[in-house]
Structure formats: structure tokens, C-alpha cells
Amino acid sequence: MVAQHDLPTPDPETPLRPRQPYRLSTLCVNVENPSMKDQYGSSSVPIYQSATFKGIGNEFDYSRSGNPTRSHLEHHIAKISSASRAFAVSSGMAALDVILRLLKPGDEIIAGDDLYGGTNRLLTFIRTHVGVTVHHVDTTNPDAVIPFIHPTKTAMVLLESPTNPLLKIADLALISKEIKERAPAAVVVVDNTMMSPYLQRPLEHGADIVYDSATKYLSGHHDLMAGMITCNRDDIAKQIAFTINSVGNALTPIDCFLLLRGVKTIAVRLDRQQTTSQVVATYLHSLGFKTILVRDIHQRISDGNGAVLSFETGDKELSEKIVGGTRLWGISVSFGCVNSLISMPCVMSHASIDPATRAARGLPEDLIRLCVGIEDSSDLLDDLEHALIDAGAIALSAQQNKYVRVPPGHAALNKALEQEWFVSAPGKVILFGEHAVVHGVTAIAAAVDLRCYGLITPRNDGMLSVRFNDIDNFYAEWDIMALPWAASTVLGQSERHPDDLDQQLIEAINAGPLRELGPEKSQARNAALAFLYMYIKLASAKRPSVHFGARSTLPVGAGLGSSASFSTCAATALLLLNQRIVIPPIPAPVSADHPHLSHHGRHAIERHSVEEANRWAFVAEKILHGNPSGVDNSVAVFGGALTYTRPGFGKPSGMDSIHGFGSLRFLLTNSKIPRDTKKLVAGVGLMKQEQPEVVGAILQDIENISTQAKRSLADSSEFGRDNLLRDLSAMINENHKHLVSLGVSHPSLELIREKTAASPFNLSTKLTGAGGGGCAVTLIPDDFSDALMADLLAELSANNFDPYLTSVGGSGLGILSPYPEHRNPSANVPQGQVTPPETPDEAANGPQLGNSLRTSFEVNSLSELSGWAHDLGKWLYV
Ligand SMILES: Nc1ncnc2c1ncn2[C@@H]1O[C@H](COP(=O)(O)OP(=O)(O)OP(=O)(O)O)[C@@H](O)[C@H]1O
Numbered sequence: 001m002v003a004q005h006d007l008p009t010p011d012p013e014t015p016l017r018p019r020q021p022y023r024l025s026t027l028c029v030n031v032e033n034p035s036m037k038d039q040y041g042s043s044s045v046p047i048y049q050s051a052t053f054k055g056i057g058n059e060f061d062y063s064r065s066g067n068p069t070r071s072h073l074e075h076h077i078a079k080i081s082s083a084s085r086a087f088a089v090s091s092g093m094a095a096l097d098v099i100l101r102l103l104k105p106g107d108e109i110i111a112g113d114d115l116y117g118g119t120n121r122l123l124t125f126i127r128t129h130v131g132v133t134v135h136h137v138d139t140t141n142p143d144a145v146i147p148f149i150h151p152t153k154t155a156m157v158l159l160e161s162p163t164n165p166l167l168k169i170a171d172l173a174l175i176s177k178e179i180k181e182r183a184p185a186a187v188v189v190v191d192n193t194m195m196s197p198y199l200q201r202p203l204e205h206g207a208d209i210v211y212d213s214a215t216k217y218l219s220g221h222h223d224l225m226a227g228m229i230t231c232n233r234d235d236i237a238k239q240i241a242f243t244i245n246s247v248g249n250a251l252t253p254i255d256c257f258l259l260l261r262g263v264k265t266i267a268v269r270l271d272r273q274q275t276t277s278q279v280v281a282t283y284l285h286s287l288g289f290k291t292i293l294v295r296d297i298h299q300r301i302s303d304g305n306g307a308v309l310s311f312e313t314g315d316k317e318l319s320e321k322i323v324g325g326t327r328l329w330g331i332s333v334s335f336g337c338v339n340s341l342i343s344m345p346c347v348m349s350h351a352s353i354d355p356a357t358r359a360a361r362g363l364p365e366d367l368i369r370l371c372v373g374i375e376d377s378s379d380l381l382d383d384l385e386h387a388l389i390d391a392g393a394i395a396l397s398a399q400q401n402k403y404v405r406v407p408p409g410h411a412a413l414n415k416a417l418e419q420e421w422f423v424s425a426p427g428k429v430i431l432f433g434e435h436a437v438v439h440g441v442t443a444i445a446a447a448v449d450l451r452c453y454g455l456i457t458p459r460n461d462g463m464l465s466v467r468f469n470d471i472d473n474f475y476a477e478w479d480i481m482a483l484p485w486a487a488s489t490v491l492g493q494s495e496r497h498p499d500d501l502d503q504q505l506i507e508a509i510n511a512g513p514l515r516e517l518g519p520e521k522s523q524a525r526n527a528a529l530a531f532l533y534m535y536i537k538l539a540s541a542k543r544p545s546v547h548f549g550a551r552s553t554l555p556v557g558a559g560l561g562s563s564a565s566f567s568t569c570a571a572t573a574l575l576l577l578n579q580r581i582v583i584p585p586i587p588a589p590v591s592a593d594h595p596h597l598s599h600h601g602r603h604a605i606e607r608h609s610v611e612e613a614n615r616w617a618f619v620a621e622k623i624l625h626g627n628p629s630g631v632d633n634s635v636a637v638f639g640g641a642l643t644y645t646r647p648g649f650g651k652p653s654g655m656d657s658i659h660g661f662g663s664l665r666f667l668l669t670n671s672k673i674p675r676d677t678k679k680l681v682a683g684v685g686l687m688k689q690e691q692p693e694v695v696g697a698i699l700q701d702i703e704n705i706s707t708q709a710k711r712s713l714a715d716s717s718e719f720g721r722d723n724l725l726r727d728l729s730a731m732i733n734e735n736h737k738h739l740v741s742l743g744v745s746h747p748s749l750e751l752i753r754e755k756t757a758a759s760p761f762n763l764s765t766k767l768t769g770a771g772g773g774g775c776a777v778t779l780i781p782d783d784f785s786d787a788l789m790a791d792l793l794a795e796l797s798a799n800n801f802d803p804y805l806t807s808v809g810g811s812g813l814g815i816l817s818p819y820p821e822h823r824n825p826s827a828n829v830p831q832g833q834v835t836p837p838e839t840p841d842e843a844a845n846g847p848q849l850g851n852s853l854r855t856s857f858e859v860n861s862l863s864e865l866s867g868w869a870h871d872l873g874k875w876l877y878v
């Protein structure tokens, strides 16, 4: 029914091919009004920015009563709304106000129960000030409306369909018919803002008056406020024109111009917005969020679903996080703009409805409303996904290789930026193949029962800090914004670190945050460099303010892989913080008798996460060691005992776990001679360059030892325990000799060898790790008596060495479970605001967070550390 204001369809050129009337999307673009031709033929309707018009008895005299730009707009909106008349006023609420002035005291209104908050507010006002009765009814059910219809008193029925934000649908056609039959004088009024005339024209379905907040889809750009009223009844039109003229709330000429301009693109905007909102709804639905979509009856009445959708998260606080975490989706009330918007109706657009009424009307407090714009749908999904991840609403499941919804109760656990992450990794002993492994030879190594621990604690002051208790209690802090971000090449969220270190970033860190650390602080400087390098590479998007602390029960720099276990802790903590790895939601236990996470937490970290941790630990090792083989970090991450062959030497590489190692007893003796792995490794490299044949032969011999040791360990049950121990002893001596030839022993290590080899001990010893000092490893036969051992320990201690009996092959990387049900409530964690006794000055230590593990972590004695960590709760291991 667009007859009166239809664009003239040209006469048929031939009777055989008559022209069709223009379709709606064409009508939307053509704003011409044949009866208001512009005197200059302007293509765009001019703005008649004039309050008055000269002359007597002309069409326009005063802009409150009429203005040419407004007439043009009203003609156009009537045309696309199947209306005979349209009126432009200053806002959607002004439109409703004008319509409600049709009522008189004693009249009754039947209105929906899920109305826009502003509509409710105005209805409440007229109820109390005008004496009109308002019945709120579930208009999705026409049967619920009928009992409230009074043949004479019902003066108006006010409908929204779909409703905002619950998208409830009213059968406009059926309700209009029922009303006309039962209360012929009542007018049916529809708020069509959610649809716009492009998608729904309620006048075609029996409504008497339709109004739109033209601030939304009609204009489309959120750059004006306007309301449109359309109708087909002259009697009503006359009253509306009278009210607008009397009240003076007609739309200004410039806003009429903007609205005319905006409406021309409504078809393309809404077509795209609808397509994208379908994509977004499908995405949210696939993640398992309760997503509200328009459907059913609506299909019969409208031409589309619109571009507003809602979803529930199950947790109001979580919803607030998601809404606050988007960047492309602007947090804003209102909808219908070319830009996408996100909001929480209960705290924003519908906050004016009291919570009890909201609850009674079924408006969930956690509901998130999405108003889809015309941006690229991939960008919108990407932004939404980031917000869901950051809020902890979804998490990566390596098993399913996709993001999955985190059960609402557990969402808080994955708020990685807000919680502490406590990790640990073991040191290692290399039995065969150190140094040679750098040059492609297979090494045999195992985890020892001494560990490094790393703790990341959130700060909230834009600072980043580290404390290395084991390195003269080193503490440093930096302003995060002042870190050399510009020097770093950015890595995508799932991108791997390239093989080569970013030298530009290393130089920038050394010249910037670390510039004041002289050579005497090289240990702390290197550790801080590795940490800052990974922090900048991994945190470029979020830049969280945190404190990182590392402590080790391992001797630092003594050949037991302290750097690899430190690297593993720092890398893993940063990966967890930045959600590059996640601890997947715990599945519900199958039964009380078979809870998950048994097996002492083993295999509780997904493979993909473990490999990612190992890759980044290797990056840190490169910073600390220059040219590491990767054996140390692989043991620190995977634990157990393994053979390791570095890639790139034209033979099979990788690692294999070996068994039979765990039953062996070793004595580790720290010579306490400081040395530098980086220099020692570089020294062997130089020797290889200068004497390739000599070194080549040594490397080949070490390879033979590793191969034979591996075979002996694998076959030990067949050849007997005694043979195994004898073979290993011989190979230990032989491997050590080769290390001496490579120039990496030290007189103190030779002394340890001499002492342990002497009668009555008769033991085999070799240096382990990089040598040059550090530790020696001695194989202890099964029949070595306690008394002999006591003598040996006394002898070594008397020579100022630190002997230590260890077991090997234990757990690799561990992460303290983030799930509260795994935490030990009786663990010694201080409550409330705490200030460590040794570090009273907040300025020098950063602010302390309540209930943080940090204080205990830093002040516990070294001997208490591992017991305390163990008692905190369940540790998840590789
Ligand atoms: N607990 C720790 N806290 C801070 N930094 C540490 C810690 N443990 C190791 N590091 C870093 O690692 C460096 C020690 O690495 P180095 O390679 O010299 O010893 P190692 O790893 O124990 O020996 P190897 O590599 O021969 O097994 C330290 O100088 C420091 O930079």
C-alpha cells in the first residue's frame, strides 16, 4: 500500500514489457518528491535552515508548523512505511509522547511487559499524572491480551515486536484484529524501532499508528536524535499535527537533512547487519551460549530478523568482563548504528526498570545485547572471541583443538591476568653427552629432585617487577610503558617465535631497562633479560602489570640445569598469564570414586601447552646460553629420563624417554667453582673450528658411549643389574676423559673424581653439565653401604664440596592448579594485606595484593620452599 507517495512509475514503453513498480530498497534511495521539485534541480534536498518564511498565505510560514526539508523527509518516510502521513519529531520518546497525548483521563492502555525502559518510564508518568490505566501484558500471547480489552475504555494498545532486548514477538496482525473486533475505537500503536520500515511495516498488518526512534536504523549513524510517527488515518494525523505544532517538538531542518541522507542506505546497511548478526549468533550458539534469535510468527509479518541479538553467560560479573573487554564493539546504549555496539541492558538501557520488575519479566541480569554494525564480520568475531577469552568465558581445548565454553562457575579461574600463577620445573643431570649434544651427538639426561619455582603475582600500578632470591636477592622494577615495545617485532597470538632471537630487542632491553646493571650483576642481568624479552614478546597486546619471582632449590650455575628450569618457569608463567596456554576446564568427575586428575596430577597439562612451554623455555635458554642444544629445557619440561638429539645434523632428532634410569642412585657433588656455561660452550665450538678432526673423533666416541648406554639401560633386565652398573661405570670414566680433552674440566672436578675413585669407595665420577667447575656426578652401586656413604660424604664435605644424594627421573614442569577445589585451605597463605618482614618498603617491592602467595614464597627458607609449595594444593604435571 504505497500508492499515494509512490515514485511515479514511468509509462510502459511497450505494452508487451510493462515496467514494474520500484521495489522497497530502490524507494529507500530515491528521496524525490514530485510535488516538491527544487528550483535549481539540486540532487540532495537542501537544508532550509530558516525559522520563518516570508509572505502571507504561503505553504510555509514558521518552522515549528512546517519546514520544506521536514516535509521532504516526512514524504519520504511515509512512502517507505506504507503510510499516508508521517511526522518527524525530536526523538523516539518525543514521538511516543505525542501519541500518548491522544489519551484522556480514564482511558486504558494495554502494553507489552518487555518494553524499552524509556517507554515504561513515560507510561508510569502518564499513569500517575494523567490518570490513564496501564495494563502490562505478555503480548507474545494474544490470548493474554483479550481479558484486558474493554469495549469502550481501552483506548490504546502499545506493542513492540520484536521486543528489546529479549526479542519476543507479538502477532501484530492477530492482536490488531482482536482489538478492532472488541474495542473498535482503540488505536493500535507499534514501536517499530527494532525493525525499521525496511524490514516491517505494521500499518500493513492493521496497526493505526507506528513510531520509530529514527536515531536507530532509519538514520543509521548515531549522529542525530529523531522520532518518526506514521499513520494512515486522517483523524489521527490531524490530532498528531496539532500536538506537534502546539508542543513545538518537530525535528530541526539540519536533522531532517541528516536523516534523509541516512535513510538512503538503510537497505544495504540492514542487509549486511542481518547477515553478520546471523554469523555472530551461530558462533555464540556453537559455543553453547544461550542465544536469543528472532523467528516463527515474525517470519510472516516481517522481511528479516533485524540485527540485534542477545546472549546469556550465566554470570553477571562475567558478562560485565566480556562487555568491558571488547574493542570494536563499542559499549553503548541504543542500536541501529553502522558501528557495532555491545551492552548489558540490566545495567544500561533497562536500568530504569527496578530489579524486581526486571526479574518478573524474565530479563536476565547477565544478558548481553549485541547490535551488529557493518564492519567486516571476521573482525567482529575476532574481537568478540578475544573478549570471551580474556574474560575467561571460553578457553582453548587442545584436545578438541578449538575454543570451548568454560562452565560458568569456572570462568573466573581463567581470568589469567587477575590471578597468581605458580609453576615449577626440575633441574637435570646429564649422564652422557654434554657439550657433544650441542654438535648433534645424542645425550642421556634425567630430571633431578631439585626444582626452580616461579610465581607471577598481579600488580595494579602499571609496573613490572622481578625478584631473584637466589641471586643476591635481586629486585628490579620497570614502568611497563617505558619498556622498548617499539624495538620488538610483534608476534601474533598463535605465532611461534622464529629460530633466531630478535637482536634488536635484546639490544634495546640492555640499553634501556637493564642499562644500570654492570658486569658484576651479570647473573641477574641475564635472567632479567630473558624474562623481559619473553614478557615483551608475549604480552604485546595486554601489557599486564605483574611481579615475577623465581627461587630454586638447585644450585645456580653449577651444571644442574638451573638456567633451563628458570627458563621453563618464566616461560610457562608468562604463557599462562597471557593465555597462550590454558588449563582447560576440569571435566566433571565420572563418579565420586573416580575423580579426574588422579595419577598424582601427571599428564594433566595438555600436550600442545607442554610443547609451547618447551619452545619458549628454549628461547630463554638461547638468551642465557647462546647456543643451547635444547636438552636441558626438554628435561625441565618433560621430566623423567630421556635421550635427546638436536635437530639439524642430518640424522634423526628429537627425544625418547628411557626407563631403567629411575632405579639408579647418584651422588651429585658441587665443586662450588663458579663458571659460565655460555663461555664453555663457545670454547668447545671454537676448538671444533680449529681442530675439526680431533674434536670430530671425540664427538664420535661420545656418540658411541651414548648409544651403548642407551642399549645397556634398555637391556638391563636381560644382562643383569651388575653388568649394567659395571658398563655404566666404565662409560662414565670414558666420557669424562673426553670432556677433559675438550677442555671443560677443572682441578676441583678432578679432585672429586680422585676422592670418589679412591679405595674403599672405588666409584666412577664425571663432570656433568657444562663443566669448568660446577657439579660432578657419581654412580652409586646398589651394594654401596650406608657406612661407606657416610664416610664419603664426610670426606667430600671436608674438602669444602657440597655432596648431595639424589634420585632421578621425577616430574617435569608443574603448574599449581588454578581451580579452588584443588587448593589446600590450610596452606600457609597469609590473609589480607600483607607486608613481608624483610621487605617493608612498598616502593621497593611493589604493592602487595591481599591473599597473595608472594610473601610466603619470598620469605620461606630454602629448606621449607618445596614442602610449602607441595602443600598449597594439587600440582598439575606434564
Ligand atoms: N633461580 C634463579 N633465579 C634467577 N636466575 C636464575 C636462576 N637459576 C638460573 N638462573 C639464570 O641462569 C644462569 C645460570 O645458568 P648456567 O647455565 O650458568 O648454569 P646452569 O644452568 O645451572 O648450568 P648448566 O647449563 O651447565 O646445567 C644464572 O646466571 C641466571 O641468569
Ligand SMILES: C[C@@](O)(CCO)CC(=O)[O-]
Binding pocket: 430, 433, 434, 435, 436, 437, 438, 559, 561, 625, 627, 628, 629, 630, 631, 632, 677, 681, 769, 770
Ligand atoms: C653443555 C651443555 O651440553 C649442557 C649444559 O647443561 C649445553 C647444552 O647442551 O645446551
